[in-house]
Amino acid sequence: MQQAEQIVHGVSLLTDHDIYLFKEGRHYRLYNKLGAHLLVHEGVAGTLFALWAPNAQAVSVCGDFNGWAKNAHPLYARHDGSGIWEGFVPGVLQGAQYKYHIDSRRNSYSVDKADPFAFLNEGAPRTASVVWDLAYEWGDSQWMEQRSGRNAREAPWSVYEMHLGSWRRDHDDDFRSLHYSQLAEQLPAYVRDLGFTHVELMPVMEHPFFGSWGYQTTGYFAPTSRLGPPQDFMRLVENLHREGVGVILDWVPSHFPTDEHGLSYFDGTHLFEHEDPRKGYHPDWNSSIFNHARYEVRSFLISSALFWLDRYHADGLRVDAVASMLYLDYSREEGEWEPNEYGGRENIGAIEFLRGLNEGVYAEFPDVQTVAEESTAWPMVSRPVYLGGLGFGMKWNMGWMNDTLSYFSKDPIFRKFHQNKLTFSIWYAFTENFMLPLSHDEVVHGKGSLYGRMPGDPWRKCAGLKALYGYMFAHPGKNLLFMGAEMGQVPEWNHDAEVEWHLLDVPLHKGVFDFIAALNRTYREHPALYADDFSPEGFEWVDFRDVDAGILAFLRKAHGEPPVLAVCNFTPVPRENYLVGVPAAGYWREILNSDALEYGGSGWGNFGGQSSCPVSAHGHDHSLALQIPPLSVSYFLYGGDG
Known part of the structure; x- marks a missing residue:
């Protein structure tokens, strides 16, 4: 890479308002202001560097553009008490590797630091930062327009x-x-x-x-x-x-x-x-x-x-x-x-x-x-x-x-x-x-x-x-x-x-x-x-008392939607004609069975679903007489008259 020109003082992306927000802890877009930013100043392309180091007495940029010389390109401290050091280096372009050389005013401490705001770093175990532009033509506009629904808590x-x-x-x-x-x-x-x-x-x-x-x-x-x-x-x-x-x-x-x-x-x-x-x-x-x-x-x-x-x-x-x-x-x-x-x-x-x-x-x-x-x-x-x-x-x-x-x-x-x-x-x-x-x-x-x-x-x-x-x-x-x-x-x-x-x-x-x-x-x-995951209205126990059989049954519900009955058998013993109470008479379609043959199961099931019978169970006036597979979970969707 060509030798970079002398650093230019007075170039900045920071306004007084930026400094105010930074000190208040309310500047949430610092990545647009601090770090290394490619820009053109007075017709010359280069990189503007900005670093927060309030206890430094001197900060310089060293990199492959100056032979990693410690003090070849010193940054300048702002005079607003922010502790930010800045400088524009002409000729430093995309891909340049760099670090900040910091001389502290405490304990005669000197160190080379990677840029906390760098957009790219060298591959480990190397540790330098890399000047990089994040320009990209995104092609996900359809997702971005629709994602409020995809990411909603009701989704x-x-x-x-x-x-x-x-x-x-x-x-x-x-x-x-x-x-x-x-x-x-x-x-x-x-x-x-x-x-x-x-x-x-x-x-x-x-x-x-x-x-x-x-x-x-x-x-x-x-x-x-x-x-x-x-x-x-x-x-x-x-x-x-x-x-x-x-x-x-x-x-x-x-x-x-x-x-x-x-x-x-x-x-x-x-x-x-x-x-x-x-x-x-x-x-x-x-x-x-x-x-x-x-x-x-x-x-x-x-x-x-x-x-x-x-x-x-x-x-x-x-x-x-x-x-x-x-x-x-x-x-x-x-x-x-x-x-x-x-x-x-x-x-x-x-x-x-x-x-x-x-x-x-x-x-x-x-x-x-x-x-x-x-x-x-x-x-x-x-x-x-x-x-x-x-x-x-x-x-x-x-x-x-x-x-x-x-x-x-x-x-x-x-x-x-x-x-x-x-x-x-x-x-x-x-x-x-x-x-x-x-x-x-x-x-x-x-x-x-x-x-x-x-x-x-x-x-x-x-x-x-x-x-x-x-x-x-x-x-x-x-x-x-x-x-x-x-x-x-x-x-x-x-x-x-x-x-x-x-x-x-x-x-x-x-x-x-x-x-x-x-x-x-x-x-x-x-x-x-899923729609009422965070509301008690979305869940209802049917039965959790049959501990000997290892059976759990419960309903998942959402406003305006047919309920789903989940029936779990956590023992390796199948249960035949097992009564499970349901809140509504009609047909309950079996929409998922973890014991199905296509999932490597034993093939127990309910032939696609069951109609309820007028037999009371679990506090309901109607029930299903289910074939419950071993070590399984089955879902049944209420379908009305079926």
Whole structure:
């Protein structure tokens, strides 16, 4: 690359109003102002650099355009007290690699830092930032115009969670992860054909260690370059949208790694993180905790959130580790944390940040959703800020997940002693807008796969999986499955491998796969299964008392729609002529049966449905005399006179 010309002072994208909002913690589009921006100044093309480093005594840009000379292109500090350094370097064009050399006014500290606002970074293990333009001609206008309905809380949500680096590997190129361009060709049709409504991508933001799965983020405005340039990731999102699939991005505003080139100790001070290790160090992840009480940090993080919704057309954000942000004593022993100003354990700054985050997101993008991974009983996580809530659109139901997997991991002979693990969730099912997650966290760290948790021989394991999924999709709440679950992957997830695609040649596992497609199709076709997920009016118990038979029966309802009856048998014993009360006389069509032959089942069923008989059962004047298959879930749609 040609030698860059001398830096030009006085060029800026920042206005006084920008500085005011930044200091107030309310500038949510900082990515348009800070970082590296290609522009033409007085007829000369180059790059404008802008960096927040208030405790620096000198900042310069070094890169491949100046031989990485530390002080060849010094930036100039603004005179408004913002702590922002700026400078325009003529001749620095797309693809230039750079870092900021920072000399701190504290402790004679000097360091080379990657750009916190970089749109692209070098491929790991290299750590320089790359000047990049995000121009792209999007072709997903139809989705964007319609997505308010697709992303509504009254819409069906069947989410396919995945890790892009280990979904499928390139067997012709050293078993490497597929690039964004390859994923854009293969993934959208796969998810569409299985019937999922959304994908949720584990963090794609740049991270130095592949084994962190993206949860140790260094590039809050850059998709990882391991899989290709930004525009290729845009095409992946675009192609998913074209197939009618929404895109949720996992996002980590709680903590960040301590790698020297990243945010840690940025300008010779704890700029982004708390200085006090009782607040600024996370013992679980050996990482730094953001200082959410600092207004400039709030502007940085909320700008990152809106960036992915704006520039990458994401349909929502799943916010990681919210519980770790809410509690000052999270994973800390007595004496390892400091109470707030009121003497409590609540993190006041983080609470204000989360509320501001959700207010900012929904004000700018009312047709998306934020989803909290929050594992405690903190109240009103998914209630509006103006009512005292945190403002999230939905919350992961970790209690349901733990209880349900505990129940299904037990041998059916013992399940009758634990049926309360399934019924308890209804007591609190409508206190939040819940999503039911069977996520990556449940198939790692020695927990085994979902298939491996099912007791019995391979037939019973696959039958148990189908029963689990059928029960889950009928339970109030939106649904999330991690990749590999759709075919009953045998080992637990390994980020250095790929989904066990060969299982699709194994009839039992292919049956699970085909059942997932049928389950998704049935779920999406019948609003009773999703429209009133967050209202008690959408659910009604029929019977949960027959613990010896392992039978659960309940109704899903939606205003103006025919109800769906779900009948579950969690034992390997079929039940003949089993009476199940129904609220209306007429024909009840069997719309799904997990034990059907085409799904690898034994073929028990009800010949397409049944007409009710005038025999009282379960508090209703009419009932169905059903043939209930072993280890199964069946759905029946009310059809009136039939």
